[in-house]
Amino acid sequence: MTVTTTALPRFVAQLTPHISTDTTLPPLGGIYLEADGTHLFAAATDRYTIAVTRTEATESEPWKAVVLRADLTALRALFPARRRTADLHLTHHRGCTRTPDGLLTVGDGTRSLTLSANASLARKFPKWRRLFADALAAEPRQDTETLYNADFLARWARAADRNQPLTTWSAGPGKPLLVAAGPDFLGLHMPVALPAHRPDTPARDRQDRAALRTTWADTLTPARRLKAAA
Template sequence: MSIVVNDLHRLIGQLAPHICTDDTLPPLTGIHLQVTGGRLTAAATDRHTIAIATRETEETDEPSDWTALLDRADLHALRTLFPARTAGQGLRLTYRPPTAEDPDGRLLFTLHGRTLTLSANAGRAARFPKLRPIVSTALEAEPRLTSPACFNADYLARWRKAADRYTPITVWSAGPEAPLVVAIGPDFLGLQMPVRIDLRADGGACFANRDSVRADWAHLLGTTPDTALPTAA
């Protein structure tokens, strides 16, 4: 069961910011891989954000269907043996299913005559969350962000890693309690969960609703600027 992945480093870079750092949640502490009929779908989540990237792959033998998990140590090993500056086209990924002697299975990465063998972490991969229902619900909901919503700025910064320079990011939300949908090109999709504000708690003191924002900036309302802002070329 072997495929060729031509931009694995790019895919890892898009998903790495979303890997969970809480070691008490081992199924989330890596990048989940799923190969079905020549398509590789990779995902990472820490429950605050969800990132999914997909790639068409070149099958090198019979069509395969499998799942695996690359944890942080695996990703470090990949970057060390196949640094981005030298890892060109043609990285071959071979999957070896679990056996009685090796219940987690194996992943073999081969390029330029070098091979890195890693555990497929089959047990942890099987416990990775089922993201399809969450993503389907978010995609099917109509954009309806008619009330202010709160989003964590640190999490917003994660999406920068998924986009090339000057690549536009498409976003929408079905409401202040719904996730923000983030789409970048045809092969990357993300969700960011809103910050839920309890105005009865101390943390609600920093929440600025639309009325308070307008009050803070009242000196700009209803005024005509002396000069127009320059337009983009």
């Protein structure tokens, strides 16, 4: 069961910022791969953000795998991102007695790397389709202030190519910000809990729109010119 694609280095670059560093959540410790007979999907999440990207792949039967962070380091070293993309062949080998988690071989015709497919982890990866279906179905409604972690916002810089804009919207307070880059990349970004839900949050962390208008009024109001003396 082999998928041939040039997209794997791009997937790794786009999704690495979203991989969880929490060692108590092994299914989130790498990039999830899924071939469904029409596309190859890749996803990563740490529960604060989740990103999924895809490319067409019609030559494979369905399979799932998780490539852990340590294996991604080896993958990047053997197949570095280049300006000129090259075909990579991803071959999934189902589990057997010796390798119950299955294997994933990545090669370019001259070199290859064989990794665990981590089938047991892949089965526990979050049901990402439902999350994105709900977010896409919800009507945009951004009519109040929303807090976002600035470090997490920086993760989306990897989502798009240079000069490619991001599209964003939200279904309202407490709902995730949906991020799209072109037709094949989607992300969800959970907001920081509002002070109403977290009484311990300092008031200064919530920049109320009305308060901002008041505190900036003098600075942003055009200065009046003095009249010349008669």
